[in-house]
Amino acid sequence: xxxxxxxxxxxxxxxxxxxxxxxxxxxxxxxxxxxxxxxxxxxxxxxxxxxxxxxxxxxxxxxxxxxxxxxxxxxxxxxxxxxxxxxxxxxxxxxxxxxxxxxxxxxxxxxxxxxxxxxxxxxxxxxxxxxxxxxxxxxxxxxxxxxxxxxxxxxxxxxxxxxxxxxxxxxxxxxxxxxxxxxxxxxxxxxxxxxxxxxxxxxxxxxxxxxxxxxxxxxxxxxxxxxxxxxxxxxxxxxxxxxxxxxxxxxxxxxxxxxxxxxxxxxxxxxxxxxxxxxxxxxxxxxxxxxxxxxxxxxxxxxxxxxxxxxxxxxxxxxxxxxxxxxxxxxxxxxxxxxxxxxxxxxxxxxxxxxxxxxx
Amino acid sequence: xxxxxxxxxxxxxxxxxxxxxxxxxxxxxxxxxxxxxxxxxxxxxxxxxxxxxxxxxxxxxxxxxxxxxxxxxxxxxxxxxxxxxxxxxxxxxxxxxxxxxxxxxxxxxxxxxxxxxxxxxxxxxxxxxxxxxxxxxxxxxxxxxxxxxxxxxxxxxxxxxxxxxxxxxxxxxxxxxxxxxxxxxxxxxxxxxxxxxxxxxxxxxxxxxxxxxxxxxxxxxxxxxxxxxxxxxxxxxxxxxxxxxxxxxxxxxxxxxxxxxxxxxxxxxxxxxxxxxxxxxxxxxxxxxxxxxxxxxxxxxxxxxxxxxxxxxxxxxxxxxxxxxxxxxxxxxxxxxxxxxxxxxxxxxxxxxxxxxxxx
Numbered sequence: 001x002x003x004x005x006x007x008x009x010x011x012x013x014x015x016x017x018x019x020x021x022x023x024x025x026x027x028x029x030x031x032x033x034x035x036x037x038x039x040x041x042x043x044x045x046x047x048x049x050x051x052x053x054x055x056x057x058x059x060x061x062x063x064x065x066x067x068x069x070x071x072x073x074x075x076x077x078x079x080x081x082x083x084x085x086x087x088x089x090x091x092x093x094x095x096x097x098x099x100x101x102x103x104x105x106x107x108x109x110x111x112x113x114x115x116x117x118x119x120x121x122x123x124x125x126x127x128x129x130x131x132x133x134x135x136x137x138x139x140x141x142x143x144x145x146x147x148x149x150x151x152x153x154x155x156x157x158x159x160x161x162x163x164x165x166x167x168x169x170x171x172x173x174x175x176x177x178x179x180x181x182x183x184x185x186x187x188x189x190x191x192x193x194x195x196x197x198x199x200x201x202x203x204x205x206x207x208x209x210x211x212x213x214x215x216x217x218x219x220x221x222x223x224x225x226x227x228x229x230x231x232x233x234x235x236x237x238x239x240x241x242x243x244x245x246x247x248x249x250x251x252x253x254x255x256x257x258x259x260x261x262x263x264x265x266x267x268x269x270x271x272x273x274x275x276x277x278x279x280x281x282x283x284x285x286x287x288x289x290x291x292x293x294x295x296x297x298x299x300x301x302x303x304x305x306x307x308x309x310x311x312x313x314x315x316x317x318x319x320x321x322x323x324x325x326x327x328x329x330x331x332x333x334x335x336x337x338x339x340x341x342x343x344x345x346x347x348x349x350x351x352x353x354x355x356x357x358x359x360x
Numbered sequence: 361x362x363x364x365x366x367x368x369x370x371x372x373x374x375x376x377x378x379x380x381x382x383x384x385x386x387x388x389x390x391x392x393x394x395x396x397x398x399x400x401x402x403x404x405x406x407x408x409x410x411x412x413x414x415x416x417x418x419x420x421x422x423x424x425x426x427x428x429x430x431x432x433x434x435x436x437x438x439x440x441x442x443x444x445x446x447x448x449x450x451x452x453x454x455x456x457x458x459x460x461x462x463x464x465x466x467x468x469x470x471x472x473x474x475x476x477x478x479x480x481x482x483x484x485x486x487x488x489x490x491x492x493x494x495x496x497x498x499x500x501x502x503x504x505x506x507x508x509x510x511x512x513x514x515x516x517x518x519x520x521x522x523x524x525x526x527x528x529x530x531x532x533x534x535x536x537x538x539x540x541x542x543x544x545x546x547x548x549x550x551x552x553x554x555x556x557x558x559x560x561x562x563x564x565x566x567x568x569x570x571x572x573x574x575x576x577x578x579x580x581x582x583x584x585x586x587x588x589x590x591x592x593x594x595x596x597x598x599x600x601x602x603x604x605x606x607x608x609x610x611x612x613x614x615x616x617x618x619x620x621x622x623x624x625x626x627x628x629x630x631x632x633x634x635x636x637x638x639x640x641x642x643x644x645x646x647x648x649x650x651x652x653x654x655x656x657x658x659x660x661x662x663x664x665x666x667x668x669x670x671x672x673x674x675x676x677x678x679x680x681x682x683x684x685x686x687x688x689x690x691x692x693x694x695x696x697x698x699x700x701x702x703x704x705x706x707x708x709x710x711x712x713x714x715x716x717x718x719x720x
Contacts, residue, residue, distance in 0.1 A: 118568045127655065127694065127719050138566050167565060177563035180555060185574040188552050190633030191606050192545060195599060197636040203537035205527060206498050207640050208478045213573045214545040215640075218633035226627050233614040239555060240611050246551050247607065251600050254593040267586050273550030273578035276557040280567050280575070295492065305682065306669035313663045322665070322684040334496065359492045 003028040004157035007061025010035070010054055010083070012075055014045035016121060017091050018066030019129025022050030024162045027131050033058060037067075044126045062154060065090035069227040073101035080107060087151045089115045089158075093178065094231040095142040095171035113155045114142035114171060117164060118182070122219045135163035142171040179235035186217055186225055187240065193218035291320055292344035295359040296335045296351060308335060308356065315350045317343050334359060363388040364517035367421025370395070370414055370443070372435055374405035376481060377451050378426030379489025382410030384522045387491050393418060397427075404486045422514060425450035429587040433461035440467060447511045449475045449518075453538065454591040455502040455531035473515045474502035474531060477524060478542075482579045495523035502531040539595035546577055546585055547600065553578035651680050651698035654707055655719040658693045668695060668716065675710045677703050694719060 009025055011018045014036035025032045026049055034051030036042040046052060054060075063079040063086050065072060072092040079088045088111055092098055095114045102109055119137040121128055139159035143152050156166040169177070193215040196204060229236060250269055256262040298304040305324065312319060321338035339347055348358060369385055371378045374396040385392045386409055394411030396402040406412060414420075423439040423446050425432060432452040439448045448471055452458050455474045462469055479497040481488055499519035503512050516526040529537070553575040556564060589596060610629055616622040658664040665684060672679060681698035699707055708718060 118566050120568070120570070137568065140566065169562070173562070174566075177566050180559055180563050181567045181571050184555065185552060185571050187610055187629075188548060189570075189574050190630050191603055191610065192548050193634075193636035194606060194629055194632035195540060195544065195603055195636065196639055197632045199540055199636075199639070201639075202529070202533070203540050204639055205641055206478050206500065206534075206537050207541045208480070208497065210480070210549075210577045211541050211545050212640065213576050214549050215633070215637055216573050217570045218630075219637045220630075222627055222630035222634060225630055226623055229614065229626060230617045230623060233617045237611065237614055240607065240614070243551055243555055244604070244607055244611065246554060247600065247604055250547060250551065251597065251604065254589065254597055254600070257590045257593045263586055263590060266589060267582055269547075269554055270550050270578075270580075270582035270585055272554035272557045273575070274553070274582060276553035276555065276559075277575055277579045279556055279559070279561075279564055280572065281565060303670075303673040305679070306666050306673055309666035309669065310663075313666055319665075319684075322682070324679075324682040359495060 003030055003161045005030055005062070005154075005161045007031070008033060008058055009062050009064060009158070010058070010060040010086070011051060011064045011066055012036075012079060013066035014038075014041045014050065014126050015066060016124045016126075016128045016133075017117065017119075018064070019045050019048060019050045019126045020119075020131065020133040021064055021066065021091075021162065023048070023129055023131035024134065025158075026051060028161055030161075033060070041126050045129075048126060048129065050126075050129060060086045062086055062158060063088045064158075065092075068224060069094055069098070069231055073098045073105070076102060076112060077105055077107045080111060087111050087113065087154050089113045089155045091115060091117055093182070093228045095140075095174045097231045099142070099144070099171045109144075109146060110148050111151060113147055113152050115155055115159070116140040116142065116174060116178075117159070117162075119164075122217050124221050124224070132163070134159070137164050138167050139164035140174050141166055141168045142174050143168045144170060175232050175235045179232055180239050183229055183232055183236050184239045184243065186220065187229065187236075188243070189215055189218040190225075291338035292341040294337045294339065294344060294347055294351070296337065297357040297359055298333045298335055305333070305335065308351075311354055312337075312347070312350070315346070317347050317350065363390055363521045365390055365422075365514075365521045367391070368393060368418055369422050369424060369518070370418070370420045370446070371411060371424045371426055372396075372439060373426035374398075374401045374410065374486050375426060376484045376486075376488045377477065377479075377493075378424070379405050379408060379410045379486045380479075380491065380493040381424055381426065381451075381522065383408070383489055383491040384494065385518075386411060388521055390521075393420070401486055405489075408486060408489065410486075410489060420446045422446060422518060423448045424518075425452075428584060429454055429458070429591055433458045433465070436462060436472060437465055437467045440471060447471050447473065447514050449473045449515045451475060451477055453542070453588045455500075455534045457591045459502070459504070459531045469504075469506060470508050471511060473507055473512050475515055475519070476500040476502065476534060476538075477519070477522075479524075482577050484581050484584065492523070494519070497524050498527050499524035500534050501526055501528045502534050503528045504530060535592050535595045539592055540599050543589055543592055543596050544599045544603065546580065547589065547596075548603070549575055549578040550580075550585075652701040652704035654697045654699065654704060654711070656695045656697065656711060657717040657719055658695055665693070665695060668711075671714055672697075672707065672710070675706070677707050677710065 008031040011022050011034040022032050022034045032051035033054040034045050060083045063083050065075045067075050069092045072090045117139040119133045159166045253262045253265040319337050323336040368391040371382050371394040382392050382394045392411035393414040394405050420443045425435045427435045429452045432450050477499040479493045519526045613622045613625040679697050683696040
């Protein structure tokens, strides 16, 4: 598959997004250079195969600015100056504030296209980078009246090369949408997890998957999210206030359990939740969907996992991902193997033949 | 592996939990009968290998009541009558109301042990049943002063056979804990998903994994949850009110972005979220053991992981948990090893000596 993107791509910022873009483009055979304010991060990203060092005489075609939101505009302005013929994009989670700062600095935005890949992990940093981070994800091109169409197309082709679906909308439309589908879930998840910080150990010992899923993103970096949330407060506030209004109705209903109509109000919220879920578009390319999962129970003793993997290797079978969980009390470990669907049957029969216990 | 459970187990209610229990016990070679108020469901469960039909002359040892919360007490009373020598348990999500109803009906509770497996799926019904639903999950035994110890042990052995970790607490302690770690996440997830029900399609087109995870359980059955939430309103209200108070502080902070101290308040909530997450026990309820993490880069080729684990085993070091991530594009895999902190240094020095590359 030959990539649509041509020329050298320079990435500024070797965090999760910058590293992931670098890994993916490098894999496609594109010439990628990557830099970071931290020399250690930059070295790590290069060692990680996310790109090479930028050198004198490089002819950069596109600059991708992947730095924290509060320094994005400044870095874009610098990039427009340092790379006078390149198209410059950024990947910050809020688009209006970046655009306003560029305008107030009278930056020449004809070569600038703001963008935002709707991809991320609760872990950040260079080592969290993944070439497939963007596969199947929407990538917003924040296109304004003054945006050069050829420049926007160039960034769209880059997004397509990374497996994303480019979506055009204005910076304001983008910020309105992410307030609902990204920033509100972040705040709510953090608020929910915050309730756990004051709980007793005994209560937490019962935690299950529902709690884990609803609070997963509460593990995200507070300083990054402070920047995002405060930059988008205008769009965020109406959604949070509506949530608050609904929550207070639920509280009122629960305070009147037994009186007529109270259950109906509570039921309406639960049903609205069902309806909301149903409106979510099909899952965007999570890697899990393409793999078959085989769960093996192993004895909780040294060497068992190595033995399992050695036998799988001897059978010529490739494991794409692996997760080990100890089922405490049960004296067994559960190994979740993710494999390509076409080898699932061979894997399960091999394991059964060799005497392994498969779960489910 | 021979099961601890002996005798015939009868399951009343062939929904998600009843079917799952039946599947798991049947798999262990235990004699299981299963019934359901709906003849169609009962047939389906039997066809699904979750048990056989109950017949005249059966000698039932344990009855497991797996019906909706609002008919649980009534069904337990019936089971105590119909099976005069059996121990009776139920799996309802709220324990105090069931117990109160039994007492007010002067049921003989000496043969009754309330219980609650902390397992579920957002899908319900017979066909959602899974034999491994309970593996590694906590299973609460709601033990009261009057509970017969031998009866409680019998149910605990059943929970152990299903791979669960039995935890004893009173009905009230259970209800207090699940208000925080199960019922509040359910309401909050539903409220969050409810905001989507009134959104524009354009906004939803940007949805990503964070939104999906935080709203996953909002797809749960409203009528079941109405029963659970209203039965536990007394324990639930203080948690929801605290959440509400925190939310209003966030709203106030976002309304004052730019004024001194507003970011600090927002940051505190995000950090409290981080802290809450950090307190969650390892997936299977092993409380508070904090492991040291060592990340090893391995070549993305068959046999490398087995070689790594073999060498760790040869050094006499025990790995508590393991996660493998493929950094696709980078041609390396990242192996996150969790070990007890006291062997971290020996592990890293062993690996370095053997030539492995450690990240970070």
